[in-house]
Amino acid sequence: MDHFGTSKPVYVQMKIEIDKGSGFCFGVVEAIRRAEERLEQDEKLFCLGDIVHNNSEVERLSKKGLTTISHDQFFTMSHTTVLLRAHGEPPEIYKYAQEHHIELIDATCPVVLKLQKRILKSYESGLKDNTQLVIYGKKGHAEVNGLVGQTNGDARVVEGIEDLAQLDYTRPIVLYSQTTKGLEGLHLLTEELINRSSTVPVKIHDTICRQVANRIPGIKKFAVRFDLVLFVSGKKSSNGKMLFDICSTVNPNTKFISDLNEIEAQWFKNIDSVGICGATSTPKQLLEEVAARLMQMEANHIV
Ligand code: SF4
Numbered sequence: 001m002d003h004f005g006t007s008k009p010v011y012v013q014m015k016i017e018i019d020k021g022s023g024f025c026f027g028v029v030e031a032i033r034r035a036e037e038r039l040e041q042d043e044k045l046f047c048l049g050d051i052v053h054n055n056s057e058v059e060r061l062s063k064k065g066l067t068t069i070s071h072d073q074f075f076t077m078s079h080t081t082v083l084l085r086a087h088g089e090p091p092e093i094y095k096y097a098q099e100h101h102i103e104l105i106d107a108t109c110p111v112v113l114k115l116q117k118r119i120l121k122s123y124e125s126g127l128k129d130n131t132q133l134v135i136y137g138k139k140g141h142a143e144v145n146g147l148v149g150q151t152n153g154d155a156r157v158v159e160g161i162e163d164l165a166q167l168d169y170t171r172p173i174v175l176y177s178q179t180t181k182g183l184e185g186l187h188l189l190t191e192e193l194i195n196r197s198s199t200v201p202v203k204i205h206d207t208i209c210r211q212v213a214n215r216i217p218g219i220k221k222f223a224v225r226f227d228l229v230l231f232v233s234g235k236k237s238s239n240g241k242m243l244f245d246i247c248s249t250v251n252p253n254t255k256f257i258s259d260l261n262e263i264e265a266q267w268f269k270n271i272d273s274v275g276i277c278g279a280t281s282t283p284k285q286l287l288e289e290v291a292a293r294l295m296q297m298e299a300n301h302i303v
Helices: 026-041 055-063 091-099 112-126 142-150 159-168 181-194 216-223 238-250 284-299
Strands: 015-018 044-047 066-069 080-084 102-106 132-136 156-160 174-179 202-205 228-232 254-257 274-277
Touching: 015 055, 015 284, 026 044, 026 055, 026 080, 026 112, 044 091, 055 066, 091 102, 102 238, 112 142, 112 174, 132 181, 142 156, 156 159, 159 181, 174 181, 174 216, 181 202, 216 238, 216 274, 228 238, 228 284, 238 274, 274 284
Parallel strands: 015 274, 044 066, 044 080, 080 102, 132 156, 132 174, 174 202, 228 254, 228 274
Antiparallel strands: none
């Protein structure tokens, strides 16, 4: 018997809130729009790499006819149409496409495109004085590959302070950042780089996209307000990893999930409030589905 005199337990409804600042950034929205626009005319379209680091969105678009291809597959194709996603690609992709009659739908985000152009210009003008071009980013990430491609593969990629030892401190250094890196990491790296290269000029370009960086203060304020935070993102998303780490710092009870099936009922013991947020590659709809699943679990007394 509970204190209402009934034998049924009383369930207090959990407060569930979706972060208003989460959801796709404009670069991803535009790439998806371009894909859907083309799929309205053609039944089939290839996309070089997953259009977005999010399985549910990739699956949704694959039902409409979008097929993800790898770079190896791309280099065997001809006479077809391929969409380039927001991350951008190196020049050899454009060259191959031209030589093999591949129509490209170039959905490279304008922010990334501008960065590629800046890197190309710096690289060309730095050849005279043997400038070392450095990119602060994740090795092997699609955007970083596209940036390194502007330099004929010469740029050095550093992921953090531990990689600074590989640089040549007798040459001038120009550094650019991958658009989805965190500002804090860039500031730490800059400080250390300046300390190590006291005799050569160092130029740091903060090229972090504000679509990501501007979310940090908002997501911090959001995550701290809840007993539990569900951070929803594809596992391959760079900004997803960075924003998840930030949420975890302000709220250690933050769980990373990529889809609904990863939600575990045991997380919600003694939890009164849940915040749901995600990366720039997480569809708002998926956040809504997570909220709906929680409400359903609650209604069924699973949580
Ligand atoms: S995070 Fe910024 S640079 Fe990257 S796709 Fe989105 S808008 Fe473009």
